[in-house]
Amino acid sequence: MNLDYIPAQNRYDKMIYRRSGNSGVLLPAISLGLWHNFGFVDVFNHFRKTIRTAFDHGIIHFDLANNYGPPYGSAEENFGKILKLDLMRFRDELFISSKAGYDMWPGPYGNFGSRKYLIASCDQSLKRMGLDYVDVFYSHRPDPDTPVEETMQALDHIVRSGRALYAGISNYNPEQTEKAIKILRSLGTPCLIHQPKYSMFHREPEEGLLDVLGHEKVGAIVFSPLAQGLLTDKYLKGIPKNSRAGRPNIFLTKEHMTPQIMEKITKLNTLAKNRDQSLAQMAISWLLKDERITSVLVGASSSKQLLNSLGALDHLEFSAKELEAIENILN
Numbered sequence: 378m379n380l381d382y383i384p385a386q387n388r389y390d391k392m393i394y395r396r397s398g399n400s401g402v403l404l405p406a407i408s409l410g411l412w413h414n415f416g417f418v419d420v421f422n423h424f425r426k427t428i429r430t431a432f433d434h435g436i437i438h439f440d441l442a443n444n445y446g447p448p449y450g451s452a453e454e455n456f457g458k459i460l461k462l463d464l465m466r467f468r469d470e471l472f473i474s475s476k477a478g479y480d481m482w483p484g485p486y487g488n489f490g491s492r493k494y495l496i497a498s499c500d501q502s503l504k505r506m507g508l509d510y511v512d513v514f515y516s517h518r519p520d521p522d523t524p525v526e527e528t529m530q531a532l533d534h535i536v537r538s539g540r541a542l543y544a545g546i547s548n549y550n551p552e553q554t555e556k557a558i559k560i561l562r563s564l565g566t567p568c569l570i571h572q573p574k575y576s577m578f579h580r581e582p583e584e585g586l587l588d589v590l591g592h593e594k595v596g597a598i599v600f601s602p603l604a605q606g607l608l609t610d611k612y613l614k615g616i617p618k619n620s621r622a623g624r625p626n627i628f629l630t631k632e633h634m635t636p637q638i639m640e641k642i643t644k645l646n647t648l649a650k651n652r653d654q655s656l657a658q659m660a661i662s663w664l665l666k667d668e669r670i671t672s673v674l675v676g677a678s679s680s681k682q683l684l685n686s687l688g689a690l691d692h693l694e695f696s697a698k699e700l701e702a703i704e705n706i707l708n
C-alpha cells in the first residue's frame with residue numbers, strides 16, 4: 378500500500394452521478410475505460426497518474442475487459458497493481474467492470490458466449506486484478522451460435538456465485554437486447570446496463586436501442602464517445618506520432634480521416650470554440666443531453682486529456698440553434 382497517495386478530499390464535489398436505469402446504482406457522468414493506454418506496452422507511472430486523476434475528480438467507475446492491453450490481460454493486471462498500490466483501501470467507493478466475449482485464449486473456449494468461456498474468463502479477470510468480485514460483468518458481444526439463454530444463465534451464475542454484483546451486456550442490437558433483458562429478469566438477475574458504441578459520428582443506438590433501454594429502464598454507458606479521438610482537435614493538422622492513429626493499430630487509421638470527415642471535424646471544432654468548449658468536451662456534453670445515457674465512457678492517454686474531458690461537465694446545455702447546427706454539420 379502506498380500511503381503517499383492521499384486522494385482529493387473534494388473528489389465528489391463536482392462530478393454528476395446518474396442512476397443506471399431503475400437500479401440502485403449511480404455512476405459518474407464520465408467514466409474511464411482501459412481499452413488502450415494501460416497495457417504492458419504503456420508506461421506504468423504515466424497511466425497510474427491518469428487513474429489517480431480520475432479518482433481525485435469523482436470518476437469512480439473503471440471499465441475493463443479480459444483482453445484489454447496489449448497484450449491481452451495486461452490492462453487488468455496493471456489495474457490490479459494500481460489498486461494494490463493506491464486504491465484498494467477505497468474498494469467500496471469504486472465500481473469496476475470486466476467483460477468476456479471477444480477473442481481471449483486459443484481453442485473453442487476462449488471466445489464468444491458459452492457458459493464455459495464466461496465463467497472461466499471472469500475467474501481469470503478477478504485473479505489478474507486481485508479482486509474478490511467485480512461490480513458488473515458483461516457479455517461483451519452477442520454470440521450468433523450460442524443460445525442467448527446459456528449466455529444469460531452464465532451471467533446469472535456469475536452474480537449468484539458472488540463473482541459480480543450486477544450483470545451487463547454490450548454490443549447487443551435492439552432485438553437481442555430486449556430478449557436478454559427479459560431472460561435476465563426471469564432469472565432474478567436484472568440487467569443493470571448496456572454498453573453500446575455511441576458518438577456524434579456513430580448514431581446507431583438512436584435506431585431503436587435507446588428506446589428499448591428507456592422503456593425497459595436499463596442504463597446505458599456509451600463507449601468511444603470521441604470516436605477514438607476523431608472528435609477532438611488532435612487530427613486537424615495531421616496525425617501526431619503519439620496518437621492512437623499514429624501508433625500501429627487496426628482500430629483508428631488514416632483511412633478513417635477522409636476529406637468529408639475532416640471537414641465535419643473542422644466545423645464542429647469551430648462550433649465548440651463558440652461555446653467556449655474543446656471539441657472533446659462538446660462531444661461528451663452532446664451525449665449527456667439524453668437522460669437515458671447513464672455515463673459516457675471515455676478513454677485517455679494522459680491525465681491532462683482526462684481533465685480536459687471532465688471540463689464537459691461545466692457546460693452541458695445546448696440551445697436549439699446549436700443542436701440544429703450540429704445536425705447540419707453531421708448530415
Ligand SMILES: NC(=O)c1ccc[n+]([C@@H]2O[C@H](COP(=O)([O-])OP(=O)(O)OC[C@H]3O[C@@H](n4cnc5c(N)ncnc54)[C@H](OP(=O)(O)O)[C@@H]3O)[C@@H](O)[C@H]2O)c1
Pocket residue numbers: 409410411412413414440441517547548572599600601602603604605606607609610611619620621622657658674675676677678682683685686
Ligand atoms: N464494449 C465494447 O465493445 C467496447 C469497445 C471499445 C471501447 N470500449 C470501452 O470504452 C472505453 C473508451 O473507448 P475509446 O478509448 O475508444 O474512447 P474515446 O474517448 O472515443 O477515445 C479515447 C482517445 O481519444 C483521445 N482523447 C481522449 N480525451 C481527449 C481529449 N480531451 N482531447 C483530445 N484527445 C482526447 C485519446 O487518444 P490518443 O490515445 O490518440 O491520445 C484517447 O485515447 C474503452 O477504454 C473501453 O473501456 C468498449
